Amino acid sequence: xxxxxxxxxxxxxxxxxxxxxxxxxxxxxxxxxxxxxxxxxxxxxxxxxxxxxxxxxxxxxxxxxxxxxxxxxxxxxxxxxxxxxx
Numbered sequence: 001x002x003x004x005x006x007x008x009x010x011x012x013x014x015x016x017x018x019x020x021x022x023x024x025x026x027x028x029x030x031x032x033x034x035x036x037x038x039x040x041x042x043x044x045x046x047x048x049x050x051x052x053x054x055x056x057x058x059x060x061x062x063x064x065x066x067x068x069x070x071x072x073x074x075x076x077x078x079x080x081x082x083x084x085x086x
Contacts, residue, residue, distance in 0.1 A: 001079060002028055005069035006042055008060075016069065017042070018086070025073035035068040 002025055006017045019042050027033040035056055036047050043060050051059045057067040074082075 001074050001076060002033075002071060003074040003079065003082070004038055004071040006039065006066055007069045008064055008066045010064040020074065020079055025071070028071050038068055038071075039066055 001020055002023050003018065003020045006019065008015055008017060019038075021033070021038065021041065023033050036058065039045075039058055039060070040047055043066070045060060047058050047060075053059055053065050057065050060066050
């Protein structure tokens with residue numbers, strides 16, 4: 001499983017969200033799972049090159065900029081612990 005953070009700039013407000021996907025970390029490392037795909041899944045949108053603000057930052061619905069911060073592998077029991085306290 002992969003856990004990742006999403007860094008979001010919404011006007012002057014900056015904040016971090018997190019999510020997880022049921023993929024192997026190697027999928028991300030090898031480019032089989034991209035930042036664009038993670039952002040699309042998280043926000044429920046389709047992104048294109050027109051949404052690309054900078055090399056890894058995307059405009060989401062033309063309202064805010066988001067990019068993937070950290071990506072790590074996580075075991076199911078650790079994820080459950082995080083979900084309980086966050």
